[in-house]
Amino acid sequence: GQQVMQIPQYQHVQEGEDFTTYCNSSTTLSNIQWYKQRPGGHPVFLIQLVKSGEVKKQKRLTFQFGEAKKNSSLHITATQTTDVGTYFCAGGNSGGGADGLTFGKGTHLIIQP
Amino acid sequence: NAGVTQTPKFRILKIGQSMTLQCAQDMNHNYMYWYRQDPGMGLKLIYYSVGAGITDKGEVPNGYNVSRSTTEDFPLRLELAAPSQTSVYFCASSYPRAGGLENEQFFGPGTRLTVL
Numbered sequence: 001g002q003q004v005m006q007i008p009q010y011q012h013v014q015e016g017e018d019f020t021t022y023c024n025s026s027t028t029l030s031n032i033q034w035y036k037q038r039p040g041g042h043p044v045f046l047i048q049l050v051k052s053g054e055v056k057k058q059k060r061l062t063f064q065f066g067e068a069k070k071n072s073s074l075h076i077t078a079t080q081t082t083d084v085g086t087y088f089c090a091g092g093n094s095g096g097g098a099d100g101l102t103f104g105k106g107t108h109l110i111i112q113p
Numbered sequence: 114n115a116g117v118t119q120t121p122k123f124r125i126l127k128i129g130q131s132m133t134l135q136c137a138q139d140m141n142h143n144y145m146y147w148y149r150q151d152p153g154m155g156l157k158l159i160y161y162s163v164g165a166g167i168t169d170k171g172e173v174p175n176g177y178n179v180s181r182s183t184t185e186d187f188p189l190r191l192e193l194a195a196p197s198q199t200s201v202y203f204c205a206s207s208y209p210r211a212g213g214l215e216n217e218q219f220f221g222p223g224t225r226l227t228v229l
Contacts, residue, residue: 006155031214042203043156045217088155092215100146100207101215105155 002027004091006104014112019076021107023089030092032065032072033101038085076109084111114139117221119204125227126194134189134224136204144207145187146218147171147179149200156203162187163209194228201225 003026013019023032031050035043047056049065049072056063062075076083086108090101120135138145143164148156158171162181176198178190187206191198205218 033215033217042220042223043205043218044220048214048217050214100144100158100161101218103148103156108153 002091002093002102004089004102004104006089006107008107009105010108010110012110012112013079015081016078019079019083019109021074021087021089021109023072023074023091023104025070025091025102027070029069032069032092033090034063034072034074035088035090035103036085037088037106041085043088079109079111081111081113084109116140117204117206117219119202119221119224121224122222123225125229126191127229128194128196130194131190131192132194132226134191134202134204134226136187136189136221137185138187138204138206138219138221139185140206140219141184142206142219143184143209144216145181146205146207147177147187147189148203148205149173149198150203150223151200159189159202191226196228199226199228 005024007022033048034046037043047063052069053067054065060077064073086106088103088106090103117138146161147159150156157173159177160179162168165184168179168181181187202224204221207218208216
């Protein structure tokens, strides 16, 4: 079945440094979604990427979808303490079916003030 | 709108006990999902439903059962609790796939279950 791998598993940064997490799929994706989960909270949708090579920005966050639609990245510029949490990518099933998204294991972002 | 609600928030079970985790949404979403999240890990799909009366297994269905009698409610049943079922359980909902693409999922606050 479809597998989605995310690296790194953990990332420690100093406040103000940049952060990047990478997502790779074993199969071509129909779309990729990114979610953020604050400590003790639930996943919250951030964005969806659909087109090959697509780049979207949300303030200090930049999301990219690879040309082959098998990988994606999330980059945060100048991290702030409010960015702490786990960032998940979730790949859509290009083969159809209603079983939704395949989630990566997430990258835990830890920020040291 | 309350979004997706889950009860209870916390529960401790003894081995062999049964319980039902409740999930409800008021967004008129057809699709609903149950995930489990083990400490420090990602989300694993247990069961999902594309509408009232229709359910299907996800990646890790063993030890669980679901029903979907209404659009709003999607309870998850644990019949014989085992320590391996200690986890955080999230319910989620979404609109149906459109144009071959999944829509964003809205998650409930989760139920933290410990089986001793």
